[in-house]
Amino acid sequence: MDRAQKAAAVAELNRTFSEVGVVVVTRNHGMSVAQSTQLRNKMREAGASYKVSKNRLAKIALDGTDYLSLGDMLTGPVGLASSIDPVAAAKVAVEFAKTNDKFEIVGGAMGANALDVEGVKALATLPSLDELRAKIVGLLVAPATKLATVTQAPAAQLARVLKAYSEKEAA
Structure with missing residues (x-):
């Protein structure tokens, strides 16, 4: 050199x-x-x-x-x-x-x-920087996912009840 x-x-x-x-x-x-x-x-x-x-x-x-x-x-x-x-x-x-x-x-x-x-x-x-970022994003998204699941549950239950009544009347 x-x-x-x-x-x-x-x-x-x-x-x-x-x-x-x-x-x-x-x-x-x-x-x-x-x-x-x-x-x-x-x-x-x-x-x-x-x-x-x-x-x-x-x-x-x-x-x-x-x-x-x-x-x-x-x-x-x-x-x-x-x-x-x-x-x-x-x-x-x-x-x-x-x-x-x-x-x-x-x-x-x-x-x-x-x-x-x-x-x-x-x-x-x-954990690496990318792994930590993924965990943070997962923690931030988790409450929104749970909220969406909770708000959809009553509507899904109502739909199942109405379907059961319609099947009962058809029989």
Whole structure:
């Protein structure tokens, strides 16, 4: 990498750190290209991204962001999983770590809050932003649905009674 490429990489990482809600630091010991591609695809599907970068450049990119606490975790062959949704990157990383022994979670951060491995795993168990929105919509719609059911019930009962009387008279 020449100096211009390094500056561009640092600027891109800095922009990423400024926009995301969570960063998960992972260590990959000899993962194959197929495994890395599979991880990147899973991250992309969840709305997250996974990047491997030089630790020195990542540490420089941390300056001026809330993720300064990640600097101590950037040793050895690490990758950075990040997402705007605070749960997406952690969820995919934890699931992938369960099925791949060459992939481990080092830690992470949500803004200025540093997370250890257990913190990342706890974060992964939380419902995602979309799931929470669906639950809220369900809670908002439930009273209206119940109201519609209650108001329709007397009319349906009256219709059944009238039908029973008409069948009785016809017989």
